[in-house]
Amino acid sequence: MYNHVLIATDGSELATRGLVHGLALAKGLGATVTVVTVTEMWSAWDMAHEARMSEHNPVDEYEQRAKAAARRILDTAVNLAQEQQGLDVQTLHVADQHPAEGIITACQSQGCDLIVMSSHGRRGLGRVLLGSQAAEVLAHSTVPVLVVR
Template identity: 55%
Template sequence: MYKNILVGLDGSPLSLRGLDHALNLARTVGAKVTMVTVTEMWSAIDMANAVREGNPVQKYEAEEEAFAKAILDKAADRATQAGVEFKTVHVPDEHPADGLVETAKAEGADLIVMSSHGRRGMRRLFLGSQTLEVVSHSTIPVLVIR
């Protein structure tokens, strides 16, 4: 049925529930899992404010890389414990929904699994749900975990 299940992760407990569901599904059908986290581009306003303190770009990129690594390391531990073949991918400087859809295509995923809400807070009210955007723009099936 499925050969490569892509899982979107943002570090929230809810995204880990989505990961657990994907790992169980992958183990059942013999699929591998591609675990993806996307870090957004730094806003121009934040960058302009931080420039007063020196060259913040390298610091920002290092912090985002460390954050992504922590998310993916935790996910890799769960996949190892589940006995599922996996790959981890960090997509930097991208809108999350776009990064997930593009990575799904590039990795040959035949299913995207993601949670319905993550760590978006007030931004979600203005920008819309990342999950809704993935569902709207993906050409492959999307399984939404609530």
């Protein structure tokens, strides 16, 4: 049914639930797995603040921190896949993109036919104020999306 599953994670406890579910599903299907994490572009506001605090190169510092955080998230996902499901997974860090856009870009570039991700399941004002990456992915994806609450 599905041959290549993209599992999106930000390393949070909620995203890990989606990761675990996606790994089990992929194993049951015999599918290839790519785990993706997306880091957003640096904020001009934040960089201006860092520059005032006498950071030498705040953009470079941000990029290094983002890469290190992505590496930790993806290493944790690889370990979880191997320990819980005995799966070898591919990993991908998409830098400098809005999360929903990065997930869709990763899906297209990797040739995935299913996206698995978690959602808080917020409704009403909470969703409007905080946004929903899952809702954006659902709205713009050309492949099925499995949302784990």
